Amino acid sequence: MKTLLIAKREYLAFVKTVGFWLSLVTLPLLMLGSAFIPVMMSRSGETPQTVAVLDLSGENLTAALTGFIQAQDPALKAVQMSDAVRNDSVARTVAASMAKKGGLKVAPLPEGLSPAMTRDAAATKIAQILSAENPPVTHVVVAYLTAEPTPRLAFDLWSVPKKKGRLEHRLGRDLDDLQFLYAARQQGIAPEVARSLQDTHADIRNLTPTIAAAPDDKDASFRETLKENGPRFAGVIMSYITWMAIFSSSVILLSGIIEEKSSKVLEVLLTSAPAGSLLLGKVLGVFMVMVTVAAVWSGVGMSVFAYGLAFMPADAVDNMRTLLGLIFAPHQVALMLAYFVGGYLMFGITFIAIGAFCESQKDAQAIMGPIVIVLMIPMLSLQAAMMSPDLPLIRYLSWFPLFTPFLMPLRLMEGAAWWEIAATLAGMGLMAWIMIRLGTRAFMQGALGTGKFSWRTLAALVK
Amino acid sequence: MTSHSEFALSLEGVSKTYGDFTAVRDLSFQVARGSICGFLGPNGAGKTSSVRMMLGLSAPSAGKITVLGGEGGKVLDRIGFLPEERGLYRKMTPVDMIVFLAGLKRVKASVARKRAIAMLEAQGLGEFMNKPIKSLSKGMSQKVQLIGCLVHEPELVILDEPFSGLDPVNQQGLEDVIRDLARRGATVLFSTHVMQHAERLCENVVMLTKGRKVFEGTLKQARAAAPRYLELEGAVSREQVAALPGVAEVVDGGVADEGAHLWRLKFATGLSPNAALKAAFLTGLDVRRFEAHEPTLHDAFIVLTGGEAQ
Incomplete structure (x- = not known):
């Protein structure tokens, strides 16, 4: 009963604050925002930049260059997008708004520029034009031929100040293609042949017995890939989530106990409840905070996902459901929860014990160093796991109880053997039990003392 | 031979060591149920270490402690403890804080709330009961802490330096609370190094210095341990007196x-000053005024603790 009372106070003290709900809302918004950043960056919010073409090469490139620029016209892109999503009014609205921003537009050649002039004369004139207060164009593309023994197409991409590099970013590949075709023609290769040579690739197929058995099923390969890599990808994500949840909840416990120690509340509580109840109550309270966070985020995530499913093709929805069924099978969820609880107990209690020795966060930082290093090892291993999923190191590290909670969610997704699951759970359970015993003793010693954590303290705890 | 049940608190040969340092050395004393006992000693005498052992917060290195017939840690719900350094959640309201502390002593929330409101109003904190503790003055916070210590109507109340930081009016109020507790049958043990409070409140005192007990007994017995003195005014020399x-x-x-x-x-x-006065008059000393002074607890404390307390 005392444990529950302490847990309740701990929980309410957290969830009753405005900061908690703000952070609860802020993180999904940040994630959503980060997903939109590339889109926003591509839109850039600018009005379309105007580009004039000056062909000094004598190769009649104006039409080709104008075509490349027109392909970057946002209005054209918007029409294409709008056609692709003609059933969705929201997407059409987005496409329509895109028509007004970003991209390139073809502009007539400014006065004073002519294909008959020399490159030097053109340079002088363009410099004058673009230096004006309100230049008629933002960019000028100048095409010319180099004077090497084997002439090459070359381009000067002129821009008004602060717009340098924009054209190369958008037209660079097209200009390379143009040079390729020119070089081919110089070698006597017909443009059609050159184009087909440019487009030629080896015909590569990734096959498995399942894919080979269904030669007419175009999605078989995609499904196979999804089945093969999906769980691993999901496993890495689950491991990261477990790590973040354990670390952040442990830090919450640490901060709470430091505050109670410095305000002397801890001593008052210890005269009313056994240390074990106090410890367990705090751990339970913060666990419930994490459950609340998980419930809110899962609810929002599932709602968004369910909404997103309505816009996916039926076969993609089936594939997605199959994958999610594999990942979130009840036994998998139960095991992941068990690993989280084990990790949370081990590190949460350790952090509480550390907090009991500290009067401030600064005191805690010195003791926290080795623990944070231990916590970083599985994080680094996860990065390696993404690159080389079959790394034996991941398997060995997952057997070490302090790393088990972070690495086993990944291994679960890839189908760890039952005996490994049982052994790692047992090892983690034993370690958690030892940490609870040591942590409770350390907590009592730290909570009632005014001294610092020392080698002598450590030796006394282990005795 | 008296049984432990007559005593709310009994310590037998209790010692506490921290590494090479001995904080409490072979301490034995008893506190009768329903009495007010002063636990006196200079700073660093071992009072807080002893109190922590009584509460089961730390185990004695040697000896035995019996609290309300059991071990301190197992009868916490029947003990009220006011620590030397006050500890309250600053963001909680007084009434919520008291209800929470009462809950930890297994008092039902509804009962605790009623008691908390009544006690806060009795202490003049009615209008502050729903404001965060951080907005209260130090004196008000101390009252809240005291109520939190008493809300579950404990049988034994242990107060560690309860008067420190209180103004004279609040000190007087706290003395009244302590007397009222004893009247209602609770046992009160309070530690202090200010003798005036102990002198006004206690029937018995235990004095400690450097971890050792130097006195246990009634106030009268304590005072008897200090010399009496006589103020004498007249045309007399040092040699004559x-x-x-x-x-x-x-x-x-x-x-x-x-x-x-x-x-x-x-x-x-x-020794009484009577014989000296009689001799002074008989020998015809020019004594114009005299006044005999009974020793105070402070005098006794100075003598018994070897002058460490100031």
Whole structure:
């Protein structure tokens, strides 16, 4: 009963604050925002930049260059997008708004520029034009031929100040293609042949017995890939989530106990409840905070996902459901929860014990160093796991109880053997039990003392 | 032979060591149920270490402690404890804080709330009961802490330096609370190094210095451990007063009016100044005024603790 009372106070003290709900809302918004950043960056919010073409090469490139620029016209892109999503009014609205921003537009050649002039004369004139207060164009593309023994197409991409590099970013590949075709023609290769040579690739197929058995099923390969890599990808994500949840909840416990120690509340509580109840109550309270966070985020995530499913093709929805069924099978969820609880107990209690020795966060930082290093090892291993999923190191590290909670969610997704699951759970359970015993003793010693954590303290705890 | 059940608190040969340092050494004493006992000692005498052992917060290195017939840690719900350094959640309201503390002592929330409101109002904190504790003054916070310590109607109340930081009015209020607790049958043990409070409140005192008990008994017995003294004013010399029977020490009190001198005469422990006064008159000393002083607890404390307390 005392444990529950302490847990309740701990929980309410957290969830009753405005900061908690703000952070609860802020993180999904940040994630959503980060997903939109590339889109926003591509839109850039600018009005379309105007580009004039000056062909000094004598190769009649104006039409080709104008075509490349027109392909970057946002209005054209918007029409294409709008056609692709003609059933969705929201997407059409987005496409329509895109028509007004970003991209390139073809502009007539400014006065004073002519294909008959020399490159030097053109340079002088363009410099004058673009230096004006309100230049008629933002960019000028100048095409010319180099004077090497084997002439090459070359381009000067002129821009008004602060717009340098924009054209190369958008037209660079097209200009390379143009040079390729020119070089081919110089070698006597017909443009059609050159184009087909440019487009030629080896015909590569990734096959498995399942894919080979269904030669007419175009999605078989995609499904196979999804089945093969999906769980691993999901496993890495689950491991990261477990790590973040354990670390952040442990830090919450640490901060709470430091505050109670410095305000002397801890001593008052210890005269009313056994240390074990106090410890367990705090751990339970913060666990419930994490459950609340998980419930809110899962609810929002599932709602968004369910909404997103309505816009996916039926076969993609089936594939997605199959994958999610594999990942979130009840036994998998139960095991992941068990690993989280084990990790949370081990590190949460350790952090509480550390907090009991500290009067401030600064005191805690010195003791926290080795623990944070231990916590970083599985994080680094996860990065390696993404690159080389079959790394034996991941398997060995997952057997070490302090790393088990972070690495086993990944291994679960890839189908760890039952005996490994049982052994790692047992090892983690034993370690958690030892940490609870040591942590409770350390907590009592730290909570009632005014001294610092020392080698002598450590030796006394282990005795 | 008295059984432990007559005592709310009993310590037998209790010691506490921290590494090479001995905080409490072979401490034995008992506190009768329903009494007010002063636990006195200078700073660093081992009072807080002893109190922590009584509460089961730390185990004695040697000896046995019985609290309300059991071990301190197992009867916490029947004990009220006011720590020397107050500890409250600053963001909680007084009423919520008290209800929470009462809940930890297994008092139902509805009962605790009623008691908390009544006690807060009785202490003049009615209008602050729903404001965060951080907005309260230090004195108000101390009252909240005291209520939190008493809300579950404990049988034994242990107060560690309860008067520190309180203004004279609140000190008087706290003394009334302690007397009221004893009237209702609770046992009160309070530690202090300010003797005046103990003198006004206690029936029995235990004195500690350097971890050792130097006295246990009634106030009267404690005072008897200190010498009495006599203030004597007249045209008499130091030699004349020093020769009076029983005088152990003569302290110069300075020149008084019309050529007279003030002397403070200390008597050996247990001796009365009567014999000295009689001798002074019989020998015809020019004594114009005299006043006999009973030793205070403070005097006794100075003597018993070897002058460490100031």
